[in-house]
C-alpha cells in the first residue's frame with residue numbers, strides 16, 4: 300500500500316476518533332479561544348504595542364502562531380500513545396510504506412490547525428480584529444502558518460521517537476518560554492535587549508510578523524531583521540527545521556528495529 | 558517431497574543482543590504449514606524478542622530466517638505480507654469501535670472498502686463480538702480485546718501468525734475462547750507461533766514445544782516426548798496438622814517422595830498414573846492418616862526449568 304493511501308486512511312482514523320470522542324478536539328479548541336479571551340480581553344487593555352492601540356489586531360496573528368507551536372505536543376502525544384499501545388508495531392509489521400504513518404498524522408494535525416485558525420479568526424472578529432488585506436494575502440498568511448505547522452510536525456515526531464517518559468513532559472514545558480520569548484504577545488522593542496535578540500531570531504516571531512504584515516495588522520516592529528525579512532524568514536525557518544528533523548526522524552524510525 | 562518445501566518458517570541461529578548481552582541466543586525454529594508451535598519460557602526468556610525479530614520489528618545480530626519463502630533480512634516487505642502479529646499488548650484503537658478497527662486495519666492491509674466491511678462483519682461473528690461491534694473498544698473486557706486483536710490479524714489470512722502470550726491476564730473462560738480460536742486458525746491452514754509462560758497451554762495447543770531459558774533453547778520436542786523427559790505428573794497430598802512424619806514414613810517406598818512442612822503437603826511422583834494414586838491413598842489409610850486434599854498435577858514451569866537446566870549442566 301502506498302504512503303499516500305495509507306496516510307489518508309490514518310487521517311480518516313483520526314477524524315473517526317474526533318467524532319467518537321469529541322471532547323479531545325473540543326478541549327483543544329476551547330484552550331485556543333480561552334487564550335484569545337485572556338490575552339485579548341483581560342490583559343489586552345494593559346499591553347501596548349508600538350505604533351498603535353490596536354492590540355487585538357496584533358494579538359490574533361500571534362495567537363495563530365502560538366496554536367501552531369502547541370500543536371507540536373498533540374503530534375508528539377498521539378505518536379507516543381500509538382507506540383506505547385503497540386499500534387506502531389502493528390503498522391510496522393504490515394506491508395505498508397512507513398511514511399504513511401507520518402503522513403496520516405500530519406494530515407490530521409494540519410486539519411486540526413486549520414479548524415483552530417478558523418475558530419480563532421471568528422472569535423477575533425467578534426472581539427474587533429479586522430484584516431485590511433486582500434483575500435489572497437490572508438490565504439497566504441494562513442498557508443505560512445500551516446507551513447510552520449508542517450515543520451513542527453517533524454519536531455513532534457522526532458521527540459516522540461527518541462524521548463522517553465519525563466523527557467517528553469519536559470518538552471511540554473519548554474514550549475512555554477519558546478512561545479513567550481517571541482513576538483507572539485509583545486513587541487521586541489519593549490523587551491530587554493538580550494531577550495529582544497532571542498525573540499527576533501525565534502522562528503515563531505518570523506511567522507507571526509509575516510502574518511501580521513500580510514493581514515495588514517500592526518507588526519510592532521519598526522526596524523531590524525523582522526521588519527525587513529519576516530516573510531523570507533517565515534519561509535526559511537520551517538524549511539530549515541524540516542531539512543534537519545525529517546532525516547533525523549527517519550533515522551530514529553529505522554532505529555526502532557535495533 | 559523436498560524437506561523444507563512446506564515449512565512456513567525456517568530460522569537458523571537467530572541472535573539478538575542488547576549492549577552485548579544476548580536476549581536471544583542462536584534460535585533454530587521450523588514450522589510446517591498449519592502447525593502450532595509453542596515457545597515456552599518464563600519472563601525474560603526471550604520469547605518476545607524472538608517474535609519481534611521474526612515479525613521484522615527487530616533486526617537480528619546474527620542468524621537467518623525464511624518466512625513463506627521470503628528472506629527475513631532482505632525481503633521484509635514480503636515477510637510482512639505473509640504474517641500477522643498479536644503483540645503482548647492489545648494493539649487496537651481504544652476510541653474506535655471493534656468494527657471500525659477491523660475495517661481500518663483491513664484497508665491499511667490493502668483490502669477494498671466493500672471487502673473490508675464484509676470481512677469485518679464475518680470476523681465479528683466468528684469471534685462472538687457482534688453485540689459489542691459498534692461500541693468503543695475502551696468498553697471491552699480483556700478477553701474481548703484480545704479476540705479483536707487476533708481478528709485484526711486474520712483480515713489478510715496470513716500464512717504465519719505470531720501470538721505473544723495471548724492468554725496472559727485473561728480469566729479461564731476467555732482463555733478457553735482464545736484457545737479454540739487458535740485451534741481453528743491452525744485448522745484453516747495458518748501456522749501459529751505462540752509464546753506462553755504456561756506449560757498446560759503449550760501442552761493443550763502446540764504440536765511442538767520449544768523451551769527457552771535466558772535466550773537459549775533448552776529443549777524442542779513434541780509435547781508428549783517433552784513431558785516424558787520432564788518426568789511424571791505429581792501427586793500432592795495435603796495432610797492434617799501433626800501427621801506429616803507418619804505420612805512421610807508411610808510414603809517412603811514411592812518415587813520422588815518429598816514433604817513440605819510449611820504447606821503441610823507430601824508430594825509423590827505419579828510414575829504409574831492413577832494406580833500410584835490408589836497405592837498412595839491405601840498406604841496413608843494403613844498408617845491412619847486421612848488426607849485433607851489430594852491432587853494430581855503436571856510439573857510446573859519451575860520444575861520444567863529445574864529439570865532441563867539440570868540436564869544441561871550434567
Ligand SMILES: Nc1ncnc2c1ncn2[C@@H]1O[C@H](COP(=O)(O)OP(=O)(O)O)[C@@H](O)[C@H]1O
Pocket residue numbers: 575579580598599600601602603604605606607
Ligand atoms: N529494548 C531492550 N533493551 C534492553 N534489553 C532488553 C530489551 N528488550 C528486551 N530486553 C531483555 O532481553 C531479555 C528477553 O526479553 P523478552 O524477549 O522481552 O522476554 P520474554 O518475552 O520472554 O519475557 C530480557 O532480559 C530483557 O530484559
Ligand SMILES: [Mg+2]
Pocket residue numbers: 601604605606645721722
Ligand atoms: Mg514477552
